[in-house]
Amino acid sequence: xxxxxYVSPNSRAQAVSLLGAAWGNTEILAGGTxxxxxxxxxxxxxxxxxxxxxxxxxxxxxxxxQGLRIGALTTLGDLADYxxxxxxxxALAEAVMEVxxxxxxxxxxIGGNLCQRPRCWYFRNGLGLLPKDESGKELVADxxxxxxxxxxxxxxxxxxSPSTIVPILIAYGSKIRLEGPRGKRELPLEKFFVIPKxxxxxxxxxxxxxxxxxxxxxxxxxxxAAHYEIRQKEAFDWPLAVAAVALKMNGSNARxxxxxxxxxxxxxxxxxxxxxxxxxxxxxxxxxxxxxxxxLKNAKPLNHNAYKVQLARVAVKRxxxxxxxxxAA
Amino acid sequence: MRNDDPNPKDSxxxxxxxxxxxxxxxxxxxxxxxxxxxxxxxxxxAAGEEVPVHGPGKVPMGFTINGKNYKASLxxxxxxxxALRDQFELTGAKRVCDRAECGACTVLMDDxxxxxxxxxxxxxxxxxxxxVEALTxxxxxxxxxxxxxxxxxxxxxxxxxxFVVACKAFLDKHPRPSAEDVRRGLSGNLCRCGTYHGIQxxxxxMAEKGA
Ligand SMILES: Cc1cc2nc3c(=O)[nH]c(=O)nc-3n(C[C@H](O)[C@H](O)[C@H](O)COP(=O)(O)OP(=O)(O)OC[C@H]3O[C@@H](n4cnc5c(N)ncnc54)[C@H](O)[C@@H]3O)c2cc1C
Ligand code: FES
Ligand code: FES
Numbered sequence: 001x002x003x004x005x006y007v008s009p010n011s012r013a014q015a016v017s018l019l020g021a022a023w024g025n026t027e028i029l030a031g032g033t034x035x036x037x038x039x040x041x042x043x044x045x046x047x048x049x050x051x052x053x054x055x056x057x058x059x060x061x062x063x064x065x066q067g068l069r070i071g072a073l074t075t076l077g078d079l080a081d082y083x084x085x086x087x088x089x090x091a092l093a094e095a096v097m098e099v100x101x102x103x104x105x106x107x108x109x110i111g112g113n114l115c116q117r118p119r120c121w122y123f124r125n126g127l128g129l130l131p132k133d134e135s136g137k138e139l140v141a142d143x144x145x146x147x148x149x150x151x152x153x154x155x156x157x158x159x160x161s162p163s164t165i166v167p168i169l170i171a172y173g174s175k176i177r178l179e180g181p182r183g184k185r186e187l188p189l190e191k192f193f194v195i196p197k198x199x200x201x202x203x204x205x206x207x208x209x210x211x212x213x214x215x216x217x218x219x220x221x222x223x224x225a226a227h228y229e230i231r232q233k234e235a236f237d238w239p240l241a242v243a244a245v246a247l248k249m250n251g252s253n254a255r256x257x258x259x260x261x262x263x264x265x266x267x268x269x270x271x272x273x274x275x276x277x278x279x280x281x282x283x284x285x286x287x288x289x290x291x292x293x294x295x296l297k298n299a300k301p302l303n304h305n306a307y308k309v310q311l312a313r314v315a316v317k318r319x320x321x322x323x324x325x326x327x328a329a
Numbered sequence: 330m331r332n333d334d335p336n337p338k339d340s341x342x343x344x345x346x347x348x349x350x351x352x353x354x355x356x357x358x359x360x361x362x363x364x365x366x367x368x369x370x371x372x373x374x375a376a377g378e379e380v381p382v383h384g385p386g387k388v389p390m391g392f393t394i395n396g397k398n399y400k401a402s403l404x405x406x407x408x409x410x411x412a413l414r415d416q417f418e419l420t421g422a423k424r425v426c427d428r429a430e431c432g433a434c435t436v437l438m439d440d441x442x443x444x445x446x447x448x449x450x451x452x453x454x455x456x457x458x459x460x461v462e463a464l465t466x467x468x469x470x471x472x473x474x475x476x477x478x479x480x481x482x483x484x485x486x487x488x489x490x491x492f493v494v495a496c497k498a499f500l501d502k503h504p505r506p507s508a509e510d511v512r513r514g515l516s517g518n519l520c521r522c523g524t525y526h527g528i529q530x531x532x533x534x535m536a537e538k539g540a
Binding site for chain 1 (some may be wrong): 371375376378380381384385386388404406408427429430432435442443444451452495498499513514518
């Protein structure tokens, strides 16, 4: 790892002013489980790390009429242990428990999970988010792309969005709050993820001197939700496909539905097609299958990842049936 | 290096009246020195307050490891694992992947298992660190260690210290685990020799004993 200077501000305002206005020279350090690996591999080479863990008001979880507020520094381990999370958002607790290993969950924070960088092996080898060779030819389309995107991959971005918690957070209707030199802003979580078009873009709607301060999940008293992952190894690995579903029911029919996939596109992929296929319908094997087909209708696999289309279909269908039968846990 | 004095305010590093510090002079004249230069933190203004910026050179640090105090001067880029192994001769935690992917470096931080390779030493300063060395008391193995011996849970032994620490932390949290708890709760440690069955026997034996 290259040498850097280290600073531990104790307020958000201090942190914001210690961060650079352009990417490259400064990085935020939270749990470090992703950041330090990127630095050891010279993928990023910041001159200064701003450790935000001393900022007290970024820690902790609280419930109110507005829902559940999760401070950016809440570790994944603590999040899964909160009684309110287990009781009211069991599909989230389950998704969090599937992440990596106990050691990582004790270190990794929710803010870092949302801001973690893609696992694309070209990116991790220092070739950038939109890897090209010297002649400008894109590397992924003709390269080793078995874990890459099958949706939203028409442009140069072919990596997949790496968080397995984000799909269920989006399905629950969560919002993200940020703070920067121009003050605070809040946006629906799905809007935080963007498909980069040039190498200088990031995959998040995050400015270099902005910090994620919290995630807010609305109350979901009438929602049935579930999360389903397909993994090569059961634990301590990244999955091949993820689906999260939140249903509002009217008797046995779905009044409305949210269907969000992970590991299929450069952003978490909400499927309007699957949502339409379920709305107003009874939720059963047949409609689940139809919604899953709809979700992957526009998939355009690369030359080594056609298998992911079927895996994603199965994940969507199983998440729908799980949600309808009472949800996770 | 235990309890040595890092001498943070090295008077030799203060600027003289010419405004050129000894360190600047060394840089200017291109002389390299073997003695570590330890600078006091640089203060910068952030949101109307002075905040200390440490490094990139060596920074005086203090740690609580296995209940004892340790001091060293380290660069901010030094990981907790490298500090334990290279500075304090606590070589139980192993460096295998150095990327949060194998568990060989598992230590307890405030009683929770973490990967020492993926934390910076500088941020571990105010935490209680426990390494595998602390489990053996007065030459007597901890019951988990004893069970590793009896249940043949170790082959080449390279993953063993990390696994022992992870098993101890797991049993403290789940004294009566189900098979599923064991598979999930110990998923953060890999063994190249495939001693997993022996480790499952360790957990079963310890759970039976009510440890
Ligand atoms: C072996 C392994 C398996 C894994 N499996 C999974 C998995 O199955 N599912 C999954 O979701 N993840 C998985 N992960 C990734 C893991 O969840 C992330 O590394 C972790 O959540 C990152 O959080 P952190 O606090 O350690 O972030 P850091 O490493 O500290 O930071 C990560 C990035 O986010 C930025 N950042 C951190 N906090 C903030 C903030 N508040 N505001 C703005 N920017 C911020 C940092 O600057 C950095 O760019 C795995 C990781 C490993 C090593
Ligand atoms: S050396 Fe730390 S997890 Fe492998
Ligand atoms: S005993 Fe050899 S790696 Fe586990």
